[in-house]
Amino acid sequence: MAHRSDFLTVRGIRTHLLKGGRGRPLLVLHPEFGANMWAPYHDALAAHFQVVAPDHLGFGESERPDWLDGIDDLVFHYVDLLDLLDIDRVSIVGTSLGGWIAAAFAVAHPERVDRLVLAAPAGIKVDGIPRYDLFANPLETTLQRLFHDPARAAQILPAEYGAEVIVRGYHEYTTLARLTWNPYFYDPKLQQRLPRLRQPTLLVWGEQDAVLPPPHADAFAALLPRATLHMLPACGHLVPFERSEAFTTLAIDFLTA
């Protein structure tokens, strides 16, 4: 499926997005890895929707403004982006960090959201369940952790490593730390507000998720009044990258129901 790359200036901030497909708009929010990447799951979704896949500010080719320091900044940014694209209502697919942003967006702007597909969304904490600390581990260990089948990790790796690629990666990691260092990958307010969500929501979680282990799936589902939880076998944390077909089948069924 053809896709193209676009730059938009959103309230003065240069924002990069990938677009492909036709039909109803679908906002696809990337996880902490894999910005500026048109993956097979984008392709499958673009067969049914007009996919809009922006790089979060400070990731991929999108600029990082000085004021960016929380998920709510990204929520406002995406309101502005939808306005600029003349999209009134949208369904959102978000993975991990992207799932957190999607849920926060829907909580804050319910009138703009049709349906949500959240793949192992971050954003909540479950007492007593340890979470993997990706800031306290080498990247190689983290990549192993993100997938049930570590061989799958290659798809989110750069083709080659040089000083500039490492500096670029450090830049994105810095954005991630700015957003998620403390509290680590959650927002107590989100936990408190998730029960307000009225949108039909599909939660998809990998049974072998070693970053946000399955008790997070149950806890997230329990907070949402209209959620369906689907656990995928043989699947780690980055669901749409590891089980692209199974994930997109579930998502498309749910979004077109």
Add this chain to the structure above:
Amino acid sequence: MQFYYFHLMPWPFLPRDFDRAYDSAWVTLPNRLYDPKRGHRLYNEYLDELEHAERIGFDGLCVNEHHQNAYGTMPSPNLMAAALVRRTSRAKLAVLGNAIGLREHPLRVAEEIAMLDVMSGGRIISGFVRGIGCEHLSLGVNPTYSRERFYEAHDLILRAWTEPGPFTFEGKHYRVRYANIWPRPLQQPHPPVWLPSQGSPETIAFGARHRYPFVSVFTPYANTKRLLNEYKEEAERLGYRAAPEQLGFAVATYVAPTDAQARREAKPHLLWLFRRGLKIPPHFLAPPGYLSEDTLRRFLLAGVKPPSELSFEELEREGYVLVGSPRTVRDRLVDIRKDLGIGVFVGGGRIGDMPHDKALRSAEMLAREVMPHFRRRPGVRTAARDRTTRSRR
């Protein structure tokens, strides 16, 4: 030249299998490995060494802040300075430094330094540091704010020391509506501020702008030279010439009667310092945002080996350490002073797992046989052959 005795207060009793079993002396090294009973004896030995350094003639005694590691067991340097205040009477007490951006509130640092300054009769030097990468993991502080917290904390502390209170401070990270510290510092306008650092360009420019002495710490000699040159150039751009008192050099130092003996005796302890105490994996050393992207790029392109991977000979050659007979160390310091223009030398402390008596002997030899050569006493020619000293008299 002024001589400062530097102490890290390391935890030398690492288990035999440390090299194999643990990938870091920081952050995750289990604190079960710390034995408070041995710690009691050790702290007292360390404080004895610092007090001894005053008696044998050092100009200043240095303590410093590090958290949750075996490299340096001084999470509160101000506590150690307080322990020294009442047991010393002449030496400067240099806190090198307080990690001001790591603290919940910088006013606490402003208060404690003011207390120490008043208690000591104005003997305090107040170093400021950002804290190293690891410590942002250990204390939960977001490393992406490290630099801005440092600068903001500095501004608040300096105002608290110098501006009549109460005043209001409303920054991004710290806010207080009634800043009004009691006591105020004794030294006016405030205790000297030093910047111990491995030297990012930002820190150097900041130091030169405020005329804060810059002390290059535990970095290769070539790097020290580059940093101090950058400082001098920055000063010139600002329209003044950096004085020797503004330029400091901190290096692990060991002195024994002969070069061979000094090398033999120092080697295991220096290797302990760099291979065990400073065993830090990259993801602890440089958490996201702790380094500027320019610094990271410069580091990657330079392709330097971390000191933990260097042999003792390489550490010597690169100038990470200064080891030798009194004559060798003296000659080297003459060259260094001439080459760098420094007026502050920081070294001479107990290194790594060095035993107490070795540390005392080395410090005594440095004090007795090296330091006098660098003293400027009117009418006394300490060493006629040192042309640098003579011409500056």
